[in-house]
Amino acid sequence: MKSIYLLLSNTGTITNQAIKAFTAAPYNHASISLDKNMKRLYSFGRRRPTNPFWGGFVQEDLVQGTFSWYPYATCAVYELKMTRRKYQKLERLLKAFAKNYKTYFYNYLGLLGVPTNQPIHVKSSYFCSQFVAEVLKRAGSNLFYKTSALVTPDDFRNHDELQLIYEGALYEYPHLYSKTYYHPKKYKSFPFRRYMIQQIKSEVLGIQEENGELYQFRDGFIKPKKILISKKWYRIRNLLRL
Structure with missing residues:
Protein backbone atom coordinates (compact mmCIF):
# COMPACT_ATOMS: atom_id res chain seq x y z
CA MET A 1 0.00 0.00 0.00
CA TYR A 173 4.15 20.86 10.26
CA PRO A 174 6.84 18.43 11.48
CA HIS A 175 7.43 16.70 8.13
CA LEU A 176 7.74 19.84 6.00
CA TYR A 177 10.82 19.59 3.75
CA SER A 178 11.91 23.13 4.66
CA LYS A 179 10.88 25.55 7.39
CA THR A 180 12.27 28.61 5.59
CA TYR A 181 9.83 31.28 4.50
CA TYR A 182 9.77 35.02 3.93
CA HIS A 183 8.68 36.73 7.12
CA PRO A 184 6.77 39.96 6.33
CA LYS A 185 8.36 41.89 9.22
CA LYS A 186 11.88 40.93 8.18
CA TYR A 187 11.39 41.52 4.46
CA LYS A 188 9.34 44.72 4.45
CA SER A 189 9.90 45.45 0.74
CA PHE A 190 9.95 41.80 -0.33
CA PRO A 191 8.67 39.75 -2.01
CA PHE A 192 6.72 42.30 -4.07
CA ARG A 193 9.65 44.58 -5.00
CA ARG A 194 12.05 41.74 -5.80
CA TYR A 195 9.31 39.88 -7.62
CA MET A 196 8.57 42.88 -9.87
CA ILE A 197 12.27 43.38 -10.63
CA GLN A 198 12.62 39.72 -11.59
CA GLN A 199 9.52 39.92 -13.79
CA ILE A 200 10.79 43.04 -15.59
CA LYS A 201 14.16 41.42 -16.21
CA SER A 202 12.82 38.12 -17.50
CA GLU A 203 9.52 39.05 -19.16
CA VAL A 204 10.13 42.61 -20.43
CA LEU A 205 13.88 42.86 -20.99
CA GLY A 206 14.41 39.16 -21.63
CA ILE A 207 17.42 39.03 -19.31
CA GLN A 208 18.50 35.81 -17.61
CA GLU A 209 21.53 34.86 -15.52
CA GLU A 210 23.66 31.82 -16.28
CA ASN A 211 26.93 30.92 -14.52
CA GLY A 212 27.29 34.40 -13.08
CA GLU A 213 26.82 36.14 -16.45
CA LEU A 214 23.82 38.09 -17.70
CA TYR A 215 22.32 37.23 -21.07
CA GLN A 216 19.60 38.93 -23.05
CA PHE A 217 17.34 36.85 -25.28
CA ARG A 218 15.80 38.45 -28.35
CA ASP A 219 13.60 36.99 -31.06
CA GLY A 220 15.53 35.64 -34.01
CA PHE A 221 14.55 34.32 -37.43
CA ILE A 222 14.88 30.65 -36.41
CA LYS A 223 15.62 30.69 -32.69
CA PRO A 224 16.08 33.34 -29.97
CA LYS A 225 19.36 35.23 -30.06
CA LYS A 226 21.47 34.93 -26.92
CA ILE A 227 23.44 38.11 -26.24
CA LEU A 228 26.00 38.37 -23.43
CA ILE A 229 25.71 41.42 -21.20
CA SER A 230 28.59 41.98 -18.80
CA LYS A 231 27.66 42.87 -15.24
CA LYS A 232 29.73 46.04 -15.41
CA TRP A 233 27.97 47.38 -18.51
CA TYR A 234 24.62 46.33 -17.08
CA ARG A 235 25.26 48.41 -13.95
CA ILE A 236 26.41 51.42 -16.00
CA ARG A 237 23.30 51.24 -18.14
CA ASN A 238 21.13 51.18 -15.02
CA LEU A 239 22.90 54.27 -13.67
CA LEU A 240 22.35 56.12 -16.94
CA ARG A 241 18.64 55.43 -16.71
CA LEU A 242 18.35 57.07 -13.27
Whole structure:
Protein backbone atom coordinates (compact mmCIF):
# COMPACT_ATOMS: atom_id res chain seq x y z
CA MET A 1 0.00 0.00 0.00
CA LYS A 2 1.07 3.56 -0.73
CA SER A 3 0.02 6.84 0.87
CA ILE A 4 -0.85 10.20 -0.60
CA TYR A 5 -1.59 13.34 1.40
CA LEU A 6 -4.22 16.05 1.17
CA LEU A 7 -3.40 19.51 2.46
CA LEU A 8 -6.33 21.70 3.47
CA SER A 9 -5.24 25.24 4.20
CA ASN A 10 -6.36 28.70 5.19
CA THR A 11 -4.06 31.58 4.28
CA GLY A 12 -6.34 34.43 5.34
CA THR A 13 -6.33 36.15 1.93
CA ILE A 14 -9.26 38.30 0.82
CA THR A 15 -10.35 35.56 -1.58
CA ASN A 16 -10.08 32.97 1.16
CA GLN A 17 -12.10 35.10 3.56
CA ALA A 18 -14.78 35.67 0.92
CA ILE A 19 -15.15 31.91 0.38
CA LYS A 20 -15.14 31.33 4.13
CA ALA A 21 -18.05 33.76 4.50
CA PHE A 22 -20.17 31.39 2.39
CA THR A 23 -18.85 28.03 3.57
CA ALA A 24 -18.14 28.78 7.25
CA ALA A 25 -15.42 26.11 6.94
CA PRO A 26 -12.01 26.42 8.63
CA TYR A 27 -10.12 25.51 5.44
CA ASN A 28 -10.99 26.66 1.94
CA HIS A 29 -8.10 25.47 -0.21
CA ALA A 30 -7.22 21.88 -1.08
CA SER A 31 -3.98 20.47 -2.47
CA ILE A 32 -2.74 16.96 -3.14
CA SER A 33 0.78 15.72 -2.40
CA LEU A 34 2.58 12.54 -3.35
CA ASP A 35 5.01 13.01 -0.47
CA LYS A 36 4.57 13.42 3.26
CA ASN A 37 7.02 16.34 3.20
CA MET A 38 4.83 18.27 0.71
CA LYS A 39 7.58 18.63 -1.86
CA ARG A 40 5.41 17.37 -4.73
CA LEU A 41 2.30 19.40 -3.97
CA TYR A 42 -0.29 20.18 -6.66
CA SER A 43 -3.50 22.15 -6.91
CA PHE A 44 -5.37 24.82 -8.85
CA GLY A 45 -4.75 28.32 -7.60
CA ARG A 46 -2.86 31.53 -8.26
CA ARG A 47 -0.13 31.44 -10.88
CA ARG A 48 1.29 34.65 -9.41
CA PRO A 49 1.03 35.61 -5.72
CA THR A 50 0.05 39.20 -6.54
CA ASN A 51 -2.78 38.31 -8.92
CA PRO A 52 -5.74 36.35 -7.48
CA PHE A 53 -7.57 36.47 -10.84
CA TRP A 54 -4.96 34.63 -12.91
CA GLY A 55 -5.27 31.03 -11.84
CA GLY A 56 -4.63 27.57 -13.15
CA PHE A 57 -2.74 24.37 -12.45
CA VAL A 58 0.19 24.98 -10.11
CA GLN A 59 2.88 22.94 -8.43
CA GLU A 60 2.79 24.70 -5.10
CA ASP A 61 6.01 25.71 -3.38
CA LEU A 62 5.67 26.21 0.36
CA VAL A 63 9.11 27.82 0.60
CA GLN A 64 9.10 30.44 -2.17
CA GLY A 65 5.60 30.26 -3.64
CA THR A 66 2.32 31.92 -2.73
CA PHE A 67 2.18 30.22 0.66
CA SER A 68 5.42 31.93 1.70
CA TRP A 69 3.58 35.25 1.64
CA TYR A 70 1.36 34.00 4.47
CA PRO A 71 3.61 32.64 7.25
CA TYR A 72 0.69 32.43 9.67
CA ALA A 73 -1.36 30.10 7.47
CA THR A 74 -3.09 27.18 9.17
CA CYS A 75 -3.67 23.74 7.74
CA ALA A 76 -4.84 20.18 8.19
CA VAL A 77 -3.02 17.24 6.60
CA TYR A 78 -4.85 14.01 5.80
CA GLU A 79 -3.43 10.67 4.71
CA LEU A 80 -5.14 8.41 2.18
CA LYS A 81 -4.05 4.81 1.62
CA MET A 82 -4.20 3.37 -1.88
CA THR A 83 -2.77 0.48 -3.85
CA ARG A 84 0.53 0.84 -5.67
CA ARG A 85 -1.29 0.64 -9.01
CA LYS A 86 -3.61 3.53 -8.13
CA TYR A 87 -0.65 5.53 -6.83
CA GLN A 88 1.26 5.06 -10.09
CA LYS A 89 -1.80 6.08 -12.11
CA LEU A 90 -2.23 9.18 -9.96
CA GLU A 91 1.43 10.01 -10.45
CA ARG A 92 1.05 9.76 -14.24
CA LEU A 93 -2.04 11.97 -14.15
CA LEU A 94 -0.26 14.69 -12.20
CA LYS A 95 2.71 14.54 -14.56
CA ALA A 96 0.34 15.00 -17.50
CA PHE A 97 -1.21 18.06 -15.83
CA ALA A 98 2.24 19.47 -15.10
CA LYS A 99 3.42 18.91 -18.67
CA ASN A 100 0.43 20.77 -20.13
CA TYR A 101 -0.10 23.27 -17.33
CA LYS A 102 -0.54 26.20 -19.73
CA THR A 103 -3.73 24.66 -21.13
CA TYR A 104 -5.50 24.54 -17.76
CA PHE A 105 -7.30 27.41 -16.06
CA TYR A 106 -9.07 28.11 -12.79
CA ASN A 107 -12.80 27.36 -12.80
CA TYR A 108 -14.13 30.61 -11.34
CA LEU A 109 -17.61 29.94 -12.73
CA GLY A 110 -17.63 26.54 -11.05
CA LEU A 111 -17.39 28.21 -7.64
CA LEU A 112 -20.76 29.85 -8.26
CA GLY A 113 -22.40 26.48 -8.81
CA VAL A 114 -21.35 24.97 -5.47
CA PRO A 115 -23.71 26.93 -3.14
CA THR A 116 -26.64 26.37 -5.53
CA ASN A 117 -25.81 22.66 -5.95
CA GLN A 118 -25.64 23.15 -9.72
CA PRO A 119 -22.33 21.87 -11.15
CA ILE A 120 -20.73 24.16 -13.72
CA HIS A 121 -18.17 22.41 -15.90
CA VAL A 122 -15.75 24.49 -17.96
CA LYS A 123 -13.41 22.73 -20.37
CA SER A 124 -9.85 22.34 -19.01
CA SER A 125 -10.78 24.30 -15.89
CA TYR A 126 -10.95 23.27 -12.24
CA PHE A 127 -11.05 24.84 -8.82
CA CYS A 128 -8.84 23.36 -6.11
CA SER A 129 -11.12 20.77 -4.47
CA GLN A 130 -12.67 19.85 -7.83
CA PHE A 131 -9.20 19.06 -9.16
CA VAL A 132 -8.22 16.94 -6.15
CA ALA A 133 -11.46 14.96 -6.26
CA GLU A 134 -11.20 14.50 -10.04
CA VAL A 135 -7.62 13.16 -10.14
CA LEU A 136 -8.39 10.78 -7.27
CA LYS A 137 -11.47 9.58 -9.14
CA ARG A 138 -9.49 9.02 -12.35
CA ALA A 139 -6.84 7.14 -10.40
CA GLY A 140 -9.50 4.77 -9.05
CA SER A 141 -10.16 6.30 -5.61
CA ASN A 142 -13.62 7.80 -5.97
CA LEU A 143 -14.33 9.31 -2.55
CA PHE A 144 -17.66 10.94 -3.34
CA TYR A 145 -20.91 9.98 -5.01
CA LYS A 146 -21.48 13.52 -6.26
CA THR A 147 -19.70 15.13 -9.18
CA SER A 148 -16.26 16.62 -8.60
CA ALA A 149 -17.59 20.07 -9.51
CA LEU A 150 -19.55 20.12 -6.24
CA VAL A 151 -16.80 18.88 -3.92
CA THR A 152 -15.53 21.41 -1.37
CA PRO A 153 -12.40 21.27 0.82
CA ASP A 154 -14.65 20.68 3.81
CA ASP A 155 -15.94 17.45 2.21
CA PHE A 156 -12.44 15.98 2.53
CA ARG A 157 -12.25 17.03 6.17
CA ASN A 158 -15.34 14.99 6.99
CA HIS A 159 -14.50 11.88 4.95
CA ASP A 160 -14.11 8.57 6.79
CA GLU A 161 -11.35 7.19 4.54
CA LEU A 162 -9.02 10.09 5.27
CA GLN A 163 -6.91 9.99 8.41
CA LEU A 164 -5.94 13.28 10.04
CA ILE A 165 -2.20 13.29 10.80
CA TYR A 166 -1.65 16.98 11.57
CA GLU A 167 -3.61 20.15 12.23
CA GLY A 168 -2.18 23.53 13.16
CA ALA A 169 0.21 26.16 11.81
CA LEU A 170 1.45 25.31 8.32
CA TYR A 171 5.11 26.06 9.02
CA GLU A 172 5.06 24.00 12.19
CA TYR A 173 4.15 20.86 10.26
CA PRO A 174 6.84 18.43 11.48
CA HIS A 175 7.43 16.70 8.13
CA LEU A 176 7.74 19.84 6.00
CA TYR A 177 10.82 19.59 3.75
CA SER A 178 11.91 23.13 4.66
CA LYS A 179 10.88 25.55 7.39
CA THR A 180 12.27 28.61 5.59
CA TYR A 181 9.83 31.28 4.50
CA TYR A 182 9.77 35.02 3.93
CA HIS A 183 8.68 36.73 7.12
CA PRO A 184 6.77 39.96 6.33
CA LYS A 185 8.36 41.89 9.22
CA LYS A 186 11.88 40.93 8.18
CA TYR A 187 11.39 41.52 4.46
CA LYS A 188 9.34 44.72 4.45
CA SER A 189 9.90 45.45 0.74
CA PHE A 190 9.95 41.80 -0.33
CA PRO A 191 8.67 39.75 -2.01
CA PHE A 192 6.72 42.30 -4.07
CA ARG A 193 9.65 44.58 -5.00
CA ARG A 194 12.05 41.74 -5.80
CA TYR A 195 9.31 39.88 -7.62
CA MET A 196 8.57 42.88 -9.87
CA ILE A 197 12.27 43.38 -10.63
CA GLN A 198 12.62 39.72 -11.59
CA GLN A 199 9.52 39.92 -13.79
CA ILE A 200 10.79 43.04 -15.59
CA LYS A 201 14.16 41.42 -16.21
CA SER A 202 12.82 38.12 -17.50
CA GLU A 203 9.52 39.05 -19.16
CA VAL A 204 10.13 42.61 -20.43
CA LEU A 205 13.88 42.86 -20.99
CA GLY A 206 14.41 39.16 -21.63
CA ILE A 207 17.42 39.03 -19.31
CA GLN A 208 18.50 35.81 -17.61
CA GLU A 209 21.53 34.86 -15.52
CA GLU A 210 23.66 31.82 -16.28
CA ASN A 211 26.93 30.92 -14.52
CA GLY A 212 27.29 34.40 -13.08
CA GLU A 213 26.82 36.14 -16.45
CA LEU A 214 23.82 38.09 -17.70
CA TYR A 215 22.32 37.23 -21.07
CA GLN A 216 19.60 38.93 -23.05
CA PHE A 217 17.34 36.85 -25.28
CA ARG A 218 15.80 38.45 -28.35
CA ASP A 219 13.60 36.99 -31.06
CA GLY A 220 15.53 35.64 -34.01
CA PHE A 221 14.55 34.32 -37.43
CA ILE A 222 14.88 30.65 -36.41
CA LYS A 223 15.62 30.69 -32.69
CA PRO A 224 16.08 33.34 -29.97
CA LYS A 225 19.36 35.23 -30.06
CA LYS A 226 21.47 34.93 -26.92
CA ILE A 227 23.44 38.11 -26.24
CA LEU A 228 26.00 38.37 -23.43
CA ILE A 229 25.71 41.42 -21.20
CA SER A 230 28.59 41.98 -18.80
CA LYS A 231 27.66 42.87 -15.24
CA LYS A 232 29.73 46.04 -15.41
CA TRP A 233 27.97 47.38 -18.51
CA TYR A 234 24.62 46.33 -17.08
CA ARG A 235 25.26 48.41 -13.95
CA ILE A 236 26.41 51.42 -16.00
CA ARG A 237 23.30 51.24 -18.14
CA ASN A 238 21.13 51.18 -15.02
CA LEU A 239 22.90 54.27 -13.67
CA LEU A 240 22.35 56.12 -16.94
CA ARG A 241 18.64 55.43 -16.71
CA LEU A 242 18.35 57.07 -13.27
